[in-house]
Amino acid sequence: MARALKHAALCxxxxxxxxxxxxxxxxxxxxxxxxxxxxxxGERQDSPDDPPVCVSDSNKMFTLESLRAVWYGQKLxxxxxxxxxxxxxxxxxxxxxxxxxxRILDCMKGKRxxxxxxxxxx
Numbered sequence: 311m312a313r314a315l316k317h318a319a320l321c322x323x324x325x326x327x328x329x330x331x332x333x334x335x336x337x338x339x340x341x342x343x344x345x346x347x348x349x350x351x352g353e354r355q356d357s358p359d360d361p362p363v364c365v366s367d368s369n370k371m372f373t374l375e376s377l378r379a380v381w382y383g384q385k386l387x388x389x390x391x392x393x394x395x396x397x398x399x400x401x402x403x404x405x406x407x408x409x410x411x412x413r414i415l416d417c418m419k420g421k422r423x424x425x426x427x428x429x430x431x432x
Contacts, residue, residue: 331380339372
């Protein structure tokens with residue numbers, strides 16, 4: 311029961327952000343489609359042989375998949391543990407040379423800033 315209430319509260323808090331993002335996707339689709347139609351109409355010559363102007367649905371951004379991705383992204387952003395202006399999360403990391411787990415902030419020395427470098431392995 312508590313989990314269902316927590317989930318419902320989360321949905322209510324995310325709903326305004328999600329709706330704003332969905333409206334922005336819809337407006338972007340509308341503007342892109344309008345631009346394509348106007349460009350096609352400008353290129354079109356008044357000939358009975360010309361096919362009607364048609365915009366494909368395959369390149370639209372306002373789809374169920376994109377809305378799911380927006381919802382998931384908003385949820386991840388809302389639930390993240392690191393926030394601007396707040397204390398950094400003190401998660402566990404593995405020290406390679408010692409092969410042991412420590413907390414990130416245990417690696418700080420004095421008042422020097424701690425810099426984490428997540429390099430590439432490619």
